[in-house]
Amino acid sequence: MSTATTTDQQSPELHAADRHDLIRVHGARENNLKDISVELPKRRLTVFTGVSGSGKSSLVFSTIAAESQRMINETYSAFVQGFMPTLARPDVDVLDGLTTAIIVDQERMGANPRSTVGTATDANAMLRILFSRVGKPYIGSPQAFSFNVASVSGAGAITVEKAGRTVKERRAFSVTGGMCPRCEGMGKVSDFDLTALYDDGKSLNEGALTIPGYSMDGWYGRIFRGCGFFDPDKPIAKFTKKQLNDLLYKEPTKVNVEGVNVTYEGLIPKIQKSFLSKDREAMQPHIRAFVDRAITFQTCPDCEGTRLSEEARSSKIDGVSIADVCAMQISDLAEWVRGLDAPSAAPLLKSLGETLDSFVEIGLGYLSLDRPAGTLSGGEAQRTKLIRHLGSSLTDVTYVFDEPTIGLHPHDIARMNDLLLQLRDKGNTVLVVEHKPEAIAIADHVVDLGPRAGTEGGEVVFEGTVDELRSSGTLTGKHLDDRASVKPSVRKSSGALEVRGAGTHNLRDVDVDIPLGVLVVVTGVAGSGKSSLIGGSVAKRDGVVSIDQGAIKGSRRSNPATYTGLLDPIRKAFAKVNGVKPGLFSANSEGACPNCNGAGVVYSDLAMMAGVSTPCEVCEGKRFQAEVLDYKFGGKDISEVLTMSVAQAEEFFGSGDAKLPAAHKILARLADVGLGYVKIGQPLTTLSGGERQRLKLATHMGEKGDVYVLDEPTTGLHLADVENLLGLLDRLVDSGKSVIVIEHHQAVMAHADWIIDLGPGAGHDGGRIVFEGTPADLVADRSTLTGKHLAEYVGA
Numbered sequence: 001m002s003t004a005t006t007t008d009q010q011s012p013e014l015h016a017a018d019r020h021d022l023i024r025v026h027g028a029r030e031n032n033l034k035d036i037s038v039e040l041p042k043r044r045l046t047v048f049t050g051v052s053g054s055g056k057s058s059l060v061f062s063t064i065a066a067e068s069q070r071m072i073n074e075t076y077s078a079f080v081q082g083f084m085p086t087l088a089r090p091d092v093d094v095l096d097g098l099t100t101a102i103i104v105d106q107e108r109m110g111a112n113p114r115s116t117v118g119t120a121t122d123a124n125a126m127l128r129i130l131f132s133r134v135g136k137p138y139i140g141s142p143q144a145f146s147f148n149v150a151s152v153s154g155a156g157a158i159t160v161e162k163a164g165r166t167v168k169e170r171r172a173f174s175v176t177g178g179m180c181p182r183c184e185g186m187g188k189v190s191d192f193d194l195t196a197l198y199d200d201g202k203s204l205n206e207g208a209l210t211i212p213g214y215s216m217d218g219w220y221g222r223i224f225r226g227c228g229f230f231d232p233d234k235p236i237a238k239f240t241k242k243q244l245n246d247l248l249y250k251e252p253t254k255v256n257v258e259g260v261n262v263t264y265e266g267l268i269p270k271i272q273k274s275f276l277s278k279d280r281e282a283m284q285p286h287i288r289a290f291v292d293r294a295i296t297f298q299t300c301p302d303c304e305g306t307r308l309s310e311e312a313r314s315s316k317i318d319g320v321s322i323a324d325v326c327a328m329q330i331s332d333l334a335e336w337v338r339g340l341d342a343p344s345a346a347p348l349l350k351s352l353g354e355t356l357d358s359f360v361e362i363g364l365g366y367l368s369l370d371r372p373a374g375t376l377s378g379g380e381a382q383r384t385k386l387i388r389h390l391g392s393s394l395t396d397v398t399y400v401f402d403e404p405t406i407g408l409h410p411h412d413i414a415r416m417n418d419l420l421l422q423l424r425d426k427g428n429t430v431l432v433v434e435h436k437p438e439a440i441a442i443a444d445h446v447v448d449l450g451p452r453a454g455t456e457g458g459e460v461v462f463e464g465t466v467d468e469l470r471s472s473g474t475l476t477g478k479h480l481d482d483r484a485s486v487k488p489s490v491r492k493s494s495g496a497l498e499v500r501g502a503g504t505h506n507l508r509d510v511d512v513d514i515p516l517g518v519l520v521v522v523t524g525v526a527g528s529g530k531s532s533l534i535g536g537s538v539a540k541r542d543g544v545v546s547i548d549q550g551a552i553k554g555s556r557r558s559n560p561a562t563y564t565g566l567l568d569p570i571r572k573a574f575a576k577v578n579g580v581k582p583g584l585f586s587a588n589s590e591g592a593c594p595n596c597n598g599a600g601v602v603y604s605d606l607a608m609m610a611g612v613s614t615p616c617e618v619c620e621g622k623r624f625q626a627e628v629l630d631y632k633f634g635g636k637d638i639s640e641v642l643t644m645s646v647a648q649a650e651e652f653f654g655s656g657d658a659k660l661p662a663a664h665k666i667l668a669r670l671a672d673v674g675l676g677y678v679k680i681g682q683p684l685t686t687l688s689g690g691e692r693q694r695l696k697l698a699t700h701m702g703e704k705g706d707v708y709v710l711d712e713p714t715t716g717l718h719l720a721d722v723e724n725l726l727g728l729l730d731r732l733v734d735s736g737k738s739v740i741v742i743e744h745h746q747a748v749m750a751h752a753d754w755i756i757d758l759g760p761g762a763g764h765d766g767g768r769i770v771f772e773g774t775p776a777d778l779v780a781d782r783s784t785l786t787g788k789h790l791a792e793y794v795g796a
Contacts, residue, residue: 020097023064023398023429027093031058031686032458038447042097043396045420045430047443049469049476050461051718052690053453053677056433057402061103063090064431065400068101088613099429101398102389106406109373109381113186114148117376118326118369121387126352127369131322134342135315140176145315145322147185147307149177178312178322183300187307190276194248196294197267200237208236211271212290219262226257227264271295306370317342323370329763330356331365358390362419363412366506366527366763377549379407379526383416390419395427405436406715409525409744410789413438435718437480441466448476453691454645454677479719484747486775486794491518491733491753497538497707504536505529506767514538516707516738518753519729523743523786524770527762530742534709538740545705549712552684552692557588557599560670560687561642561680564699569662570653574638578631585638591628593619634658642681646670649680669698672731674724690716707738714745726751746793749786750775757786 023040033055040046048056070087109120118124128142135145143149153174160169179185202208204224205216214220225232229246230239239247250266275283275291283291299305306313306323313321317340325333334356340349359365362383367376376384382404389399404420405413417439424430424444434440446469448462462472469477493515502510507529514520522530539546552563561567567586575582584591592598596616600623603613615621622629622639629637634657644652650667653660670676673694678687687695693715700708710729714722722745729751732739741748749755755778757771770784778784779791 022097023099024094024096025059025063025092026095028059028063029091030062031055032454033058033063034458036458036460038460038463040429040431040447041445042099042429043424043427044444045424045432045442046445046447047440048431048433048447048449049435049440049718050449050457051453051475052674052694052716052721053688054449054451054457054718055459056449057688058458059447059449060400060431060433061105061402063092064095064098064398065101065103066090067092067095068098068398069103071098072100099396099398100394101400103400103402104382104385104389104404105400105402106379106382109376109384113372113374115373116326116369117367117371117373117384119148120373120384121355123352123355123369124326126348126355127322127325130342130345130348130352131315131317133345133348134317134340135322136317137315139311139315143178144176145178145308145312147179147187147312149175150179150181150184151175151177151309151311176311178308180300180303180307180309182302183307185307187300187303187305188297189300190272191296191298192268192271193294193296196290197248197271198236201235203235204230204232209267211267211294212286223255223257223262223264227255229264326370327368329365330359330367330369331763333369334360334365354391355387358387361415362386362390363408363415363526363762366761366766377407377531379405382406386419389423396429398429398431399423401430401432401434403434403716404432405434405439407526407712407744409523409785410438410746410793411785412526417442435716437482437719440469440476440480448472448474450475452677454679456677475720476718482719482747483793483795484750486750486779487753490774493518493754497541497738499533499537502533502537505532506763507532507536508767510767510769512756512769512772514740514756515754517733517736518738519733519751520738520740520754520756521743521749521752522740522756522758523749524758524766525762525785526744528758528760528766529768530758531711532767533758534711534740534742538707539709541707543705544707544709545700545703546709547697547700547711547713549693549715552696556683556685558684559642559681560646560675560678560684560695563684563695564666564670566663566666566680569660569666570633570638570641573660573663574631574633577633580631584628584631585624587623591624591638593623593625595619596623598623639681643679645677645679647676650676666698666702669701670695672701672728673698674721688716690718690721701732705737707740708732710739710741710743712743713741714743714748722747746790749778749790750794755786757784759784759786 021042023042026037028036048060050056066087067090070089073081073084073087076084109115118127128145131145132140132142155170155172157168158171159166183189197211198208199210200208207216216225229250230243246266248266248268250264252263252265255262255264275287303309308323313323315321328336334353337349337353337356342349359367364380364383404416408416413436420430420432421442432439440446443466446462446464446466447460448469450457450459450461451474461474462469462477470480471477494517496513496515499510499512499514510533522534524530538544571582571585574585581590583589587598593616595618596602600616600619600621601613602616624639629639631637634652641649646667650664650671652658653663653667675691675694675698678691684692693713697713713725717725726748729739729741743749752775755771755773755775756769757778758768759766759770771778771781771787775790778787779794781787782791
């Protein structure tokens with residue numbers, strides 16, 4: 001032990017550098033925060049609780065994490081900052097004691113069809129190096145095993161300057177990539193149904209093309225009409241073979257149309273570039289409907305869906321190719337890597353083994369590396385991002401988690417808790433936004449926001465330990481020890497939905513009868529096959545309304561009124577009463593303030609410095625032209641209506657002069673899902689994850705259907721809100737609907753009329769039905785993981 005250390009231990013005074021053990025936030029006003037101040041201990045695990053919309057994300061993500069990232073960006077040169085996203089300073093007076101923040105959020109991983117679990121982590125990169133060093137026969141560098149690199153070669157003369165003379169030399173080059181040439185590394189090939197592209201009985205001028213956006217009035221139509229390769233007045237059925245080939249397949253060719261030089265390209269390559277380069281989930285609904293109608297995707301016959309060329313698959317280690325390895329379940333792959341004997345690649349194998357073990361540790365051992373990243377759920381994506389941080393040598397950083405228990409079975413929550421504690425014990429500050437009591441229980445420090453949501457929230461109602469929270473009297477404190485009891489009697493089913501031979505993903509030829517007219521909960525550990533069973537065999541049937549976890553897409557111009565279709569009847573009512581056009585009452589159309597184009601704020605781009613938004617001076621943030629605000633309906637102008645909360649608007653449009661049944665119906669559904677406090681004109685970008693989920697639920701409740709399928713509707717819901725959700729599900733069932741819920745929350749399981757439990761494990765250890773029956777039977781049985789945890793929860 002050094003002298004310095006000994007002296008330090010004996011010294012009663014703390015070293016000056018060790019006194020900075022708090023993150024101080026003073027005067028935070030971001031979104032709905034009401035000038036709040038908190039002090040958070042460093043190198044501890046702090047959990048932020050409160051109802052959905054109380055301001056947790058505003059404090060943790062929009063204030064603390066945002067300022068940390070902004071300050072790190074400012075350490076780069078002005079030149080580098082010019083290439084980085086600009087971050088505005090959060091609305092806060094003082095932020096002191098910040099450390100580098102690493103955000104692990106719920107955002108789905110990019111919907112790029114080329115991205116897989118292996119490419120999104122470092123696993124694929126390490127496997128490519130391993131096969132290029134150890135694989136037999138040797139076929140090339142690591143890129144020879146990459147399905148994103150095509151094999152190309154070329155030769156020709158180049159001109160070089162040598163000793164003052166210009167000489168020509170012959171050069172050749174070649175790149176060996178692993179991309180399958182047939183499907184270009186996508187694993188699937190597309191086949192076009194030509195009848196969905198055009199009506200061959202019509203000519204182009206008569207509107208033969210049925211592709212979205214390809215009308216004869218737009219630029220595409222003018223190019224097709226004036227290209228000269230075929231007669232636009234001739235029915236497509238009478239085209240010659242060459243003319244049809246030019247219409248469908250012609251390579252990009254320069255043509256002159258109406259005196260303008262443009263590029264003409266056949267329909268199919270154009271569709272492939274514009275529509276098929278996107279993942280299906282990222283498409284707009286009308287484009288997705290066209291793609292589903294016009295294009296069939298089949299597994300590539302050359303590479304059998306592996307995305308890799310024959311050469312890349314020919315190189316093997318112990319008789320196994322890189323394609324076989326990527327298709328293995330990760331838990332099996334970790335075993336395979338441990339069994340390899342390759343001294344020349346020992347450090348690489350150690351690193352690869354640790355990465356794969358992290359997947360298993362975090363509860364994702366059931367995935368395979370070739371799984372497309374866009375198909376992961378929000379919880380799976382969040383845990384996949386966490387992989388790269390588990391083995392990190394960084395300490396004294398702030399890790400920020402957004403509900404890390406989403407999509408986790410109670411059995412898996414314990415493992416996630418261990419990982420969060422591991423990160424803390426390495427000397428890191430861990431900030432977690434969370435609702436689950438099991439996750440709140442491990443906190444060193446709790447900050448409870450509230451007392452309610454939206455304008456009624458944004459205050460710190462409690463700070464302290466978990467035990468102090470229990471006796472604090474706050475909404476979270478009161479509900480922390482809530483335990484639902486199993487229903488004494490359950491509803492009788494009115495029929496059954498038959499599923500036979502379900503084999504999607506890891507399902508093993510499952511046969512099940514799902515009762516109708518009751519509340520059915522489908523449960524099981526993460527990766528046991530719940531979504532595969534319901535999504536693959538139930539959700540796409542006629543009369544089924546499916547509400548998944550897909551993100552709501554909307555810009556800062558979108559709000560609950562536009563998203564739910566509420567604004568349409570309101571605009572028409574304003575127009576009818578005042579004798580003007582409905583377009584005047586849209587901030588995205590004719591009624592928009594000309595100065596801010598209906599945004600309500602003016603954005604100033606300051607290059608590499610943070611952009612600034614200031615309220616519009618002309619409309620004072622109301623978004624509409626002054627003359628539009630002279631038109632009233634029920635004594636209110638359109639901007640006053642849009643600043644109402646759902647509850648206020650429901651009352652306003654429910655009776656009196658402003659009675660509007662079409663609007664009232666939508667508002668009643670929004671209030672039903674617990675969004676009464678949200679302003680109908682509030683930008684979607686300011687809503688929390690739980691609020692967006694419920695907004696989606698309210699929208700889908702208006703659809704015609706007899707069977708509702710909900711995928712984890714408790715996501716982002718506070719303990720108090722779960723009760724409201726159960727009431728809503730009961731009302732749906734009592735109105736004659738059948739409700740099927742994929743869920744891990746024990747309160748929802750206990751409330752069910754019928755439970756279908758999948759397992760016993762995840763991946764190839766799951767895919768079977770391990771229990772069917774009432775919650776009471778499951779608790780009494782206790783033969784499955786779910787049964788044990790549910791029995792513990794209800795105190796049986």
